[in-house]
Amino acid sequence: MSSIRTSVKCHCGQRVISRDVMQTGYYLRLFGPSYVYVKYRCSRCRKLGEQFIKQEEWEGGILKDSTEELAQEDKDRFENLGAIDINEVIDFHFALENLGTIDGVDPSTPTKKVKQRSSTEK
Ligand SMILES: [Zn+2]
Numbered sequence: 424m425s426s427i428r429t430s431v432k433c434h435c436g437q438r439v440i441s442r443d444v445m446q447t448g449y450y451l452r453l454f455g456p457s458y459v460y461v462k463y464r465c466s467r468c469r470k471l472g473e474q475f476i477k478q479e480e481w482e483g484g485i486l487k488d489s490t491e492e493l494a495q496e497d498k499d500r501f502e503n504l505g506a507i508d509i510n511e512v513i514d515f516h517f518a519l520e521n522l523g524t525i526d527g528v529d530p531s532t533p534t535k536k537v538k539q540r541s542s543t544e545k
Contacts, residue, residue, distance in 0.1 A: 430485060431474055432506040433465035439474075441486040442466075450475065452522075458515075474507060475515050 431439040439461070446462040459481040462473045476485055 435468040437465050437467035439463045
């Protein structure tokens, strides 16, 4: 299953860019990809929202206002991927519950309590 996405979008469909972002935080894991937590206010509907973005996508400039800097092959890839859907958000919140809440994550301290086995072993 791929949950990769390459843009942050409000529920109304408006793309979130860097000037809309109010708060960010790193969510670090010992295993698997790290995520960046983003809290934003939509520039169109003015609603608050929050999403998790894979760190590699974040560092790839996911919030860049201009897509002109992207290579054409990247544009094609991004258009095919689409935005995160609510099910992915829910899945991620469940995953977080196993590790503690995002509020307890100190970006300067890598998470050390990631010791649970995969749920399939239960
Ligand atoms: Zn919106």
